Amino acid sequence: MTAAPALDVRVWPDMGAPEDISYAGAWLPPPGVLAGLPRLRVMFSLGAGVDALLRDETLPRNVPLVRVSDADLTQRMSEYVVLQVLWHHRQQRRIDDNQRRKVWDSFATHAAGDLRVGVMGLGVLGSDAAGKLAMMGFAVAGWSRTRKQIAGVQSFAGWDEFDAFLARSDVLVSLLPATAETRGIINYATLRKLARNGPFGAPILINAGRGAQQVEADILRALDDGTLHAATLDVFETEPLPAHSPLWTHPRVVVTPHAAADSDPAAICRYIAGQIARLERCEALQNVVDRQRGY
Numbered sequence: 001m002t003a004a005p006a007l008d009v010r011v012w013p014d015m016g017a018p019e020d021i022s023y024a025g026a027w028l029p030p031p032g033v034l035a036g037l038p039r040l041r042v043m044f045s046l047g048a049g050v051d052a053l054l055r056d057e058t059l060p061r062n063v064p065l066v067r068v069s070d071a072d073l074t075q076r077m078s079e080y081v082v083l084q085v086l087w088h089h090r091q092q093r094r095i096d097d098n099q100r101r102k103v104w105d106s107f108a109t110h111a112a113g114d115l116r117v118g119v120m121g122l123g124v125l126g127s128d129a130a131g132k133l134a135m136m137g138f139a140v141a142g143w144s145r146t147r148k149q150i151a152g153v154q155s156f157a158g159w160d161e162f163d164a165f166l167a168r169s170d171v172l173v174s175l176l177p178a179t180a181e182t183r184g185i186i187n188y189a190t191l192r193k194l195a196r197n198g199p200f201g202a203p204i205l206i207n208a209g210r211g212a213q214q215v216e217a218d219i220l221r222a223l224d225d226g227t228l229h230a231a232t233l234d235v236f237e238t239e240p241l242p243a244h245s246p247l248w249t250h251p252r253v254v255v256t257p258h259a260a261a262d263s264d265p266a267a268i269c270r271y272i273a274g275q276i277a278r279l280e281r282c283e284a285l286q287n288v289v290d291r292q293r294g295y
């Protein structure tokens with residue numbers, strides 16, 4: 001491993017004796033594999049989200065779980081969020097359709113400041129995306145468990161402020177982790193609470209968090225009855241999105257294949273090697289998952 005040539009790196013399932021393993025990096029390990037490593041000191045998620053790892057009920061309780069927080073991943077996610085907000089804001093689907101039909105339709109557009117974007121989840125990814133949207137002139141707010149201070153971003157915190165956050169949002173972006181509390185949060189009742197007096201007369205949804213947060217039948221219902229103007233979905237209840245899902249062909253849905261922010265393997269290896277080096281210098285690990293909160 002070029003990131004740390006001194007480390008003896010083994011690739012599952014050829015990892016030799018289980019007691020040789022001190023650190024494990026994993027994304028979707030078969031349940032029980034990590035529990036079978038008696039000298040494990042740290043588990044590293046190979047992604048930012050840890051929901052898949054935490055689903056393994058045998059995951060060792062006494063071993064810290066560290067998740068990825070990487071500038072390259074953050075940059076990619078912000079690119080995705082800014083791209084999708086702009087795509088809807090500048091009505092790119094209409095432009096593409098017009099070009100295909102050779103129609104010269106120079107329709108009126110609105111200012112970025114007229115579009116109120118609400119970002120659910122103001123962690124590493126959400127705070128960066130929200131800050132970049134604010135820099136572009138959008139009217140940005142964010143919702144998180146605890147209050148934040150991000151230049152140009154109005155902060156809403158906790159369930160008490162959830163409805164007020166929704167009521168001022170024309171575009172709802174989810175960058176929440178999948179936890180017991182966020183499961184199904186993007187449902188019909190939530191979508192009904194979004195602003196309906198924005199430039200498009202109905203709100204827009206962008207979910208790049210996790211599919212477990214969305215109720216796809218509710219999103220389709222909301223699109224079809226006018227509760228929702230349009231949606232961009234990168235994550236789904238079932239991945240890959242089954243071929244029979246109406247989301248694939250819905251005229252007001254953009255589907256991307258859980259690719260909003262790819263992890264660069266070299267960057268992730270450097271990150272893990274850096275965390276191991278910290279631990280071995282007796283420094284605290286960073287980005288340790290709170291197993292109680294689930295993120």
Ligand code: NDP
Nearest residue numbers: 048049121122123124125144145146177181208209260261
């Ligand atoms: P962080 O842990 O840094 O941030 C999570 C944010 O969600 C925090 O602001 C947290 O609030 C907030 N939050 C969690 N639970 C609640 C709740 N019940 N109510 C209100 N706010 C809540 O995570 P990241 O920003 O690094 O990543 C977020 C998620 O993005 C990942 O978990 C993963 O699911 C997804 N992801 C998707 C990718 C893709 O390609 N589609 C790529 C990478 C990640 P607080 O700050 O107050 O704790």
Ligand code: OXD
Nearest residue numbers: 046047048049261263
């Ligand atoms: C992640 C992801 O959590 O790619 O890193 O979804």
